[in-house]
Every structure is written in structure tokens, then in C-alpha cells.
Amino acid sequence: MRPDRQQLIRTLFDEYIEMYSSRDDRLTCRFSHNFSGYAGSSDVLVTDREEWIRITRQDFAQVPDRINIEMLDLSLQDLTEQIVVVTAFFHIHLPIPKPILSHETARLVLIFHLENNCWMIAHSGISIPYGLAHKGEIYPITRLEKRNSELESMITARTSELAAANRQLEILSNTDGLTNIGNRRQFDLMLQTEWNRGLHSHSLLALIMLDIDHFKQFNDHYGHLAGDDCLKQLASTLSQSGRRAGELVARYGGEEFVILLPNIDKQTLFGAAQHIHQLIQSIAIPHAKTDLGIVTVSVGVAYLSPSNQQNPLELVRQADAALYRAKLAGRNCIRFMDER
Numbered sequence: 001m002r003p004d005r006q007q008l009i010r011t012l013f014d015e016y017i018e019m020y021s022s023r024d025d026r027l028t029c030r031f032s033h034n035f036s037g038y039a040g041s042s043d044v045l046v047t048d049r050e051e052w053i054r055i056t057r058q059d060f061a062q063v064p065d066r067i068n069i070e071m072l073d074l075s076l077q078d079l080t081e082q083i084v085v086v087t088a089f090f091h092i093h094l095p096i097p098k099p100i101l102s103h104e105t106a107r108l109v110l111i112f113h114l115e116n117n118c119w120m121i122a123h124s125g126i127s128i129p130y131g132l133a134h135k136g137e138i139y140p141i142t143r144l145e146k147r148n149s150e151l152e153s154m155i156t157a158r159t160s161e162l163a164a165a166n167r168q169l170e171i172l173s174n175t176d177g178l179t180n181i182g183n184r185r186q187f188d189l190m191l192q193t194e195w196n197r198g199l200h201s202h203s204l205l206a207l208i209m210l211d212i213d214h215f216k217q218f219n220d221h222y223g224h225l226a227g228d229d230c231l232k233q234l235a236s237t238l239s240q241s242g243r244r245a246g247e248l249v250a251r252y253g254g255e256e257f258v259i260l261l262p263n264i265d266k267q268t269l270f271g272a273a274q275h276i277h278q279l280i281q282s283i284a285i286p287h288a289k290t291d292l293g294i295v296t297v298s299v300g301v302a303y304l305s306p307s308n309q310q311n312p313l314e315l316v317r318q319a320d321a322a323l324y325r326a327k328l329a330g331r332n333c334i335r336f337m338d339e340r
């Protein structure tokens with residue numbers, strides 16, 4: 001090729017790259033009226049100059065800052081006096097933190113046509129193949145399969161992360177924020193579950209309900225934060241107290257706790273209630289306003305054999321009534337359902 005033609009083609013191409021990189025709208029004046037082209041991420045063949053100008057401006061608007069073209073390979077062809085061609089391979093570095101396109105090799109063919117003494121772009125075809133074919137392949141099947149399996153393992157990982165997050169959410173929505181034991185919601189769910197189980201097994205379902213004595217005075221005397229600590233200490237003591245299978249300790253609300261005991265006999269239940277009552281006394285949290293000078297609880301105990309004639313709330317009503325009688329009897333004692 002004649003050196004002056006080589007110089008000319010190179011200059012045409014360098015001007016094009018400079019205008020394209022710097023997002024320079026003057027590039028749009030270079031497109032021939034007899035234009036054809038296709039854009040990297042498009043499956044549309046454009047044969048209308050105005051449409052190509054619109055696409056170019058859309059490109060510039062999407063990434064308005066300067067882009068960087070890293071040239072890999074270049075071919076200059078001098079076809080006729082009026083037609084020259086440039087074929088280029090390059091990496092496109094977008095001014096964004098993630099190197100999204102940087103690893104892909106863009107392929108560009110530009111055909112310049114001399115029209116009325118001006119070199120116009122008659123064709124611009126750019127393709128950015130997502131993933132290259134391996135040796136011996138025409139289509140990048142190996143690469144696509146690899147990418148596919150990477151995506152599948154990402155989806156599997158995300159799915160199990162989501163399942164773990166859901167499990168965590170389930171735990172949180174069933175846990176009392178202050179004491180970290182089950183909350184009222186969990187109690188309601190378990191009560192229904194154990195009630196249904198009892199309908200089939202015909203075993204006793206029991207509920208121990210306990211309420212701190214003179215807790216308002218505790219708060220008034222020691223402060224609300226000390227009150228919170230007292231609740232936490234009681235909750236941890238209760239949840240560590242000889243738990244049987246299926247037993248649930250929960251905060252029913254305020255300074256009231258419940259223990260749900262499925263599949264239990266009366267004797268074991270009475271022993272469990274007395275054990276819990278003693279246990280609270282044994283941790284001996286100071287309480288200046290009670291007779292013993294320590295935190296005590298009143299306890300109400302109920303038990304039922306679940307039947308279709310009653311609903312689970314009957315168990316709560318009975319335990320609550322027994323607890324009320326324990327308070328009336330002077331507090332710091334246990335009252336059982338049916339016992340006056």
C-alpha cells in the first residue's frame with residue numbers, strides 16, 4: 001500500500017476512534033447517506049442514517065464520560081480510490097468500576113467512502129462476542145456451558161442463602177426480642193400444634209403460667225433496665241430448667257411466662273410446677289418490696305385432654321384463672337386448675 005494511502009486510512013480511523021471515545025457528537029456528521037451498520041449488542045441491521053445517528057447518541061447518552069479503547073489488532077485495506085476499509089479488534093474500557101466489557105474483544109469493520117471530497121462512513125459493524133470459542137470450535141459452546149454452570153452454581157448458592165435468611169427470619173419472628181426465648185406468636189403456634197397432636201394421642205396437654213409478683217414495684221424501685229435484666233434472668237432460668245421433649249418456654253407478654261408441656265401425666269406436671277417455682281426463688285434476685293426480699297412468682301397450672309368439644313384457648317383460660325387465684329391467695333404460690 002502506498003504510504004500516503006496508509007497514512008490517510010490510519011488518520012480516518014484514529015479520528016473515528018477519538019470522536020467515539022470522547023463521545024463527540026461531530027461523529028454523527030460522518031455517516032454516509034448510503035449507510036449500513038449494526039451495533040454490538042443489537043440484533044438489528046440498520047440501513048437508515050438517521051437511525052444510526054439515534055443509536056450513536058443513545059450510546060453517548062448511556063455512557064457520557066470518555067471511554068478507553070485498548071487496540072489489539074488492526075487491518076487497513078485500500079480497496080479503490082474511493083473505498084477504504086479498517087478492521088479492528090480491541091477491548092472497550094468503560095468509565096465504571098466493574099470491568100464489564102473489558103474482557104470481551106470487540107470487533108469493528110468500518111468502510112469509508114469518498115463522497116464529494118469527504119470521507120464518509122458507509123458501513124460500521126461492531127460485534128462484541130460474549131465469550132470466545134475454544135480451539136477447534138466455531139461456536140463458543142465450551143465457554144457458554146462453563147458460564148451456564150457458573151450461573152447455576154451461583155443460583156444454587158443464592159437459593160440456599162435465601163433459605164437460610166428465611167429460616168433466620170422465621171426464628172426472629174418467633175423470638176422475644178428482650179429475653180431471646182419464644183414469644184407469644186410461637187406459643188400460639190405450638191399450642192395449636194400440640195392441641196392437634198393431643199386430639200389423636202389422647203394424652204394430657206398442660207400449661208404452666210407464671211407471673212412475677214409486684215413487678216411494678218420492682219421497676220419503680222430498681223428502674224426499668226433492672227426490670228429488663230430480671231426478665232432476662234428469669235427467661236434464661238426457665239429455658240434451662242429440665243426441659244422435656246416438645247416442651248416450650250415462652251414469654252406470654254409483660255412479666256408473664258408460659259411453659260407448654262405436651263404428653264404429660266398429672267404427677268409429673270405437679271412436680272414440674274413446684275420445681276419451677278423453687279428454681280425462681282433459688283436464683284434469689286433481690287426485690288425490696290416482697291416479703292422474702294427476693295423476686296417470687298405466682299403460678300397457675302392447667303391441663304386438658306384435647307377434644308373437639310373444646311378449643312386450645314380453654315387451656316389458657318384455665319391456667320390464667322388458676323394464676324389469678326394464686327395472686328388472690330397472697331402470691332408466691334401455685335394454684336392448679338380445679339383446686340380451690
Ligand SMILES: Nc1nc2c(ncn2[C@@H]2O[C@H](COP(=O)(O)OP(=O)(O)OP(=O)(O)O)[C@@H](O)[C@H]2O)c(=O)[nH]1
Nearest residue numbers: 211212213214215216217219224225227228254255
Ligand atoms: N422492665 C420491664 N417492665 C415491664 C416489661 N413489660 C411489662 N413490664 C412491667 O410489668 C409491670 C406489671 O405490673 P402489674 O400488672 O401491675 O403487676 P405487678 O406489679 O407485678 O403486680 P402483681 O402481678 O399483682 O403481683 C408493669 O409495671 C410493667 O411496666 C418489660 O419488658 N420490662
